[in-house]
Amino acid sequence: MKILVIMGSPRKGNTYRAAKKIEEVMHSMGDVEFEYLMLKDANLSQCRGCLVCFGEGEDHCPFKDDAPLIEQKMHDADGVIFATPVYGMNVSAQMKTFIDRFSYIFHRPRFFDKKALLLCSTGLMGHRDVLDYLELVAGIWGFEISHKVGIITRVPLPMKTELENERKLKQAAVIFHDALMKKARRSPGLRDVFIFRGQKATFGELAHISPADHTYWKEKGWLDPKTKYYVNVPVNPLYNAIGWTFEHIQKRKMKKEMREAQK
Structure with missing residues (x-):
């Protein structure tokens, strides 16, 4: 060890x-x-x-x-x-x-x-x-x-x-x-899920501004709509639902900010 x-x-x-x-x-x-x-x-x-x-x-x-x-x-x-x-x-x-x-x-x-x-x-x-x-x-x-x-x-x-x-x-x-x-990894807490979902929403929209981040996330499969967390571990269904909602709110916010920045 x-x-x-x-x-x-x-x-x-x-x-x-x-x-x-x-x-x-x-x-x-x-x-x-x-x-x-x-x-x-x-x-x-x-x-x-x-x-x-x-x-x-x-x-x-x-x-x-x-x-x-x-x-x-x-x-x-x-x-x-x-x-x-x-x-x-x-x-x-x-x-x-x-x-x-x-x-x-x-x-x-x-x-x-x-x-x-x-x-x-x-x-x-x-x-x-x-x-x-x-x-x-x-x-x-x-x-x-x-x-x-x-x-x-x-x-x-x-x-x-x-x-x-x-x-x-x-x-x-x-x-x-x-x-x-212990080789197994613990399930993520609510804050962990929030961080993942928030980053997923952000880096999914930054292909042109931050290509290294976007490519990394895409290659890891983290941008897949079905992906619940960075690694394949059980995620509390309630945490997942809250995280999903947060991700979509953040995604809409990111798109709005990018549109405004291009004006």
Whole structure:
């Protein structure tokens, strides 16, 4: 079992030690290999919002950096741990640069056979918002979110909090390990269905404006009227009905906006 840890901390501090604790617990449960990608050492350019990756494809990005290598590492792993400290009530600068650099995956998701664990550390607060943000990002990228864990690491650290952190990390390791052992993917939640249907409505109408996105979705079969979700898993009938309605509302809205833009 191969785990990739994408480490957003600029140093080997609390977040790194938390990931190592998870590694220790998972090692005790079976054969597992951990690789740490320290974003501070990666050659990742800061996205400049030129939109070339959206319209023409990521291969046409003007930056030639480590992005293709990092994406391949995510594909090669069985599971990915996204780890970051809370800085300024958000992810670290390194993690944000990473997320921005891979913005094209928001349009063309691809990690549906991967599980993710979300990890963050904070001195006092902000961890819930950061974990929610990472959940949204990784979820849209295609990852199945197995668990998310935030730990408090203020100084001085009360013994009670330290013990609670250890309990959370052990629990996260066990849940992540168990999720990786299961090959089947969970059914999508309502938000997942909304995101799929909204994107389906959008990219189905953008053949001329964003051909790379449109072609990707068409090749995946996601633009087929019968397709309910990115992957072939059971979809709650109520969620599907709500999503279908939302898709058609969005499609009409897209067509109206495009007509107005051409005037």
